[in-house]
Amino acid sequence: MDLLITGGTVVTCDPADRVIRGDVLVRDGRIAAVGQGATFSTIPGARAVDARGCLIVPGFVQAHVHLCQALFRGFAEDLPLLEWLSQRIWPYEGAHTKETLAASARLGIAELLLGGTTCALDMGTVRHQDAIFEVAKDAGLRLTSGKAMMDKGQGRPPGLKESTDESLREADDLAARWHGAADGRLRYAFAPRFILSCSDALLAETARLARSRGCLLHTHASENPGELDVVRSATGNDNVVALHERGLTGHDVVLAHCVWLTSEEQKLLRTTGTKVAHCPSTNLKLASGVAHVPELLEQGVTVALGADGAPCNNRMSQLTEMRLAGLLQKPRCGASAMPARGVVRLATIEGARALGLERDIGSIEPGKRADLVVIDTRRPHLAPFSDPFAMLVYAAEASDVRDVFVDGQWLVRDGELVRWDQGEVLAGAELAIDEVLARAGAERRKLKG
Numbered sequence: 031m032d033l034l035i036t037g038g039t040v041v042t043c044d045p046a047d048r049v050i051r052g053d054v055l056v057r058d059g060r061i062a063a064v065g066q067g068a069t070f071s072t073i074p075g076a077r078a079v080d081a082r083g084c085l086i087v088p089g090f091v092q093a094h095v096h097l098c099q100a101l102f103r104g105f106a107e108d109l110p111l112l113e114w115l116s117q118r119i120w121p122y123e124g125a126h127t128k129e130t131l132a133a134s135a136r137l138g139i140a141e142l143l144l145g146g147t148t149c150a151l152d153m154g155t156v157r158h159q160d161a162i163f164e165v166a167k168d169a170g171l172r173l174t175s176g177k178a179m180m181d182k183g184q185g186r187p188p189g190l191k192e193s194t195d196e197s198l199r200e201a202d203d204l205a206a207r208w209h210g211a212a213d214g215r216l217r218y219a220f221a222p223r224f225i226l227s228c229s230d231a232l233l234a235e236t237a238r239l240a241r242s243r244g245c246l247l248h249t250h251a252s253e254n255p256g257e258l259d260v261v262r263s264a265t266g267n268d269n270v271v272a273l274h275e276r277g278l279t280g281h282d283v284v285l286a287h288c289v290w291l292t293s294e295e296q297k298l299l300r301t302t303g304t305k306v307a308h309c310p311s312t313n314l315k316l317a318s319g320v321a322h323v324p325e326l327l328e329q330g331v332t333v334a335l336g337a338d339g340a341p342c343n344n345r346m347s348q349l350t351e352m353r354l355a356g357l358l359q360k361p362r363c364g365a366s367a368m369p370a371r372g373v374v375r376l377a378t379i380e381g382a383r384a385l386g387l388e389r390d391i392g393s394i395e396p397g398k399r400a401d402l403v404v405i406d407t408r409r410p411h412l413a414p415f416s417d418p419f420a421m422l423v424y425a426a427e428a429s430d431v432r433d434v435f436v437d438g439q440w441l442v443r444d445g446e447l448v449r450w451d452q453g454e455v456l457a458g459a460e461l462a463i464d465e466v467l468a469r470a471g472a473e474r475r476k477l478k479g
């Protein structure tokens with residue numbers, strides 16, 4: 031059945047960045063037309079969605095998340111990156127069963143969809159990756175994900191240990207199973223965790239395998255000064271240079287963070303077409319620093335946004351990342367740095383470009399897949415109606431998201447999940463975190479009466 035979203039303010043994010051007051055017609059999961067005024071209101075049989083008083087925006091694309099960590103929200107506070115990983119996140123990830131990982135993915139995806147994120151690039155944990163894809167398939171989210179690969183490094187608990195061969199074999203099997211599944215909605219990304227937890231042999235073979243299968247490569251780079259020192263002493267080079275030497279730069283590579291880059295590394299990103307996932311909340315919370323995003327954009331590097339993991343944020347809201355991405359640069363670069371219009375593009379079409387999906391999603395244009403979000407602006411904190419870009423970046427909140435569609439499928443309706451019972455998702459998460467902490471040997475302080 032055709033779907034007709036009527037009477038909204040359509041923020042298209044098309045090449046001309048047009049804002050249109052009118053209707054969006056969806057047919058067979060794709061955007062059939064975008065029209066000024068009530069162009070299509072007479073289409074017989076179409077299911078109509080009244081979007082008067084609302085913004086209609088492209089579904090948000092997050093270029094770096096960890097669904098496997100959604101359960102750990104609030105259980106890894108006030109630590110810098112390397113301690114945060116070794117003392118909290120790795121022991122918890124190593125304690126996941128397939129069932130607790132599925133509960134974590136359900137919680138994370140529920141939060142993403144309710145906040146208007148329709149597409150994400152995810153790094154899983156070492157084991158049970160099928161659980162994440164199975165949950166995403168059921169949820170309707172557009173997801174590119176891959177198991178974390180880590181065949182070396184100190185501080186890995188037994189549950190995260192794997193040999194080079196095991197890691198490669200499992201990743202390749204997963205890619206064969208999931209890349210292109212669910213009518214292309216699910217894709218595989220090869221995800222070596224970061225250079226310190228991967229042998230040179232693993233990185234080189236991973237790059238080869240990913241390219242032979244046409245999959246993205248996704249890893250972390252240059253997040254934190256402490257990490258950079260260790261990378262330099264381990265490889266003799268700066269992080270992005272070391273990755274480049276091992277084949278992990280290029281149009282098919284997404285590097286999360288890139289907070290600390292030399293000018294040579296900035297140039298390498300540009301000349302190789304490597305994409306950056308900027309995670310402002312995480313970079314602040316783990317005391318990592320402020321990525322020089324205006325400089326990267328100036329050079330023509332593709333930059334997208336991501337909330338990273340729930341234990342280092344502690345939200346998974348693209349609207350929060352947009353607000354911070356805008357605010358963070360202004361004290362350093364001046365009030366005109368990072369205009370809201372550009373930030374909205376980072377959250378949508380540039381996210382799609384980072385994932386290699388810019389022909390299919392990221393803007394509201396005829397022919398693209400109908401990944402759409404309706405945001406209700408009839409709220410005191412969004413009044414009076416003004417510049418839609420400024421409203422989105424600085425005033426809107428995840429709870430303003432009213433409806434969410436992926437491939438034209440209605441996944442959030444009137445602020446509620448359509449396919450899942452939210453109470454069940456939350457109850458499943460409570461049980462699962464108890465189990466993870468018990469298996470990790472950590473005590474859960476009973477915070478609730």
Ligand SMILES: [Zn+2]
Binds near residue numbers: 094095096250286338
């Ligand atoms: Zn991350």
